[in-house]
Amino acid sequence: MKKSKLLVGRLSGLTLTGAAVLMAAPQSAYGYDTGAPCDSGACDAQAVAVDAGRTDGERALPALFPGQTWGIIGRNTLGGPNAVLRDGPYGRTTATFAATQAPPYGQGSLGIIVGSGADKIAFGNETIFAGDRLSAIRTLRYWIFAGVDSLTGVSVPNITIEADPNVGTADYTSLVYLPDTSTSPSAPATRVSNAWQRYDAAATGSRWYATGATGTTIGCTQATPCSFTDLKTRLPNAVISLSLGISKGRDNPFVGAVDGLRVNNTVYDFEFSGVRTRLER
Helix, strand or coil: CCCCCCCCCCCCCCCCCCCCCCCCCCCCCCCCEEECHHHHHHHHHHHHHHHHCCCCCCCCCCEEEECCCCCEEHHHCCCEEEEEEEECEEEEECCCCCCCCCCCCCCCCEEEEECCCCCEEEEEEEECCCCCCHHHCCCEEEEEEEEECCCCCCCCEEEEEECCCCCCCCCCCEEEEEECCCCCCCCCCCCCCCCEEEEEEECCCCEECCCHHHHHHHHHCCCEEHHHHHHHCCCCEEEEEEEEEEECCCCCEEEEEEEEEEEEEEEEECCCEEEEEECCC
């Protein structure tokens, strides 16, 4: 990953530059995180409230660090946006003044700031998913924090998969999840700002499209999206080619964060100290 100049300011938990920093964190001799998963137990309480299907036993599995293969994807980033590993943010789920809803995993997240309509950012991994078959993805989830007063007219970050479709004549397409137009249970029944909410990109109600000629060929365009199940059916031999990650396009400004990107049984936990992997059943 190319290193960019970065002024790190932890007073607010966010930096205000168009680059991300990944820092090595302490590990044991066996590569395990020396800190406890879900630091201070903050996310265990939240799991009861918003993700009852996950047990403490699942959360307590070792946390590993996958190295420095996560970062801003420069060729898919334009303008002056920001994506940086940070502490917090904490959300509000009650009428009290204090923000007490911790990030869903650990105590950090991936902060995202996109300004004008010319800005575009992509943060992902260009190494570990390469060559994986699209059809092998069974679970694909993540959490979003929209730090705005109102979600009216605001598009939240999506999941984007760069793939070789192996359908038609094109050898490249981007597969894009549409969280704003997806419906429950894929997206929250009611979207709220300043709180963590989970999006299930593989569930019923999901909306996806393929860019370029592939979308037209398979009938999954931005104007006529299809579910993730249909997408896999129409692209039976597609493989992830260049990356899988989080993107925010050139549509409207956004300030917020993403955490807990889950691909099958692996959760990628974004922390200030780096990207942890957690195993869940």
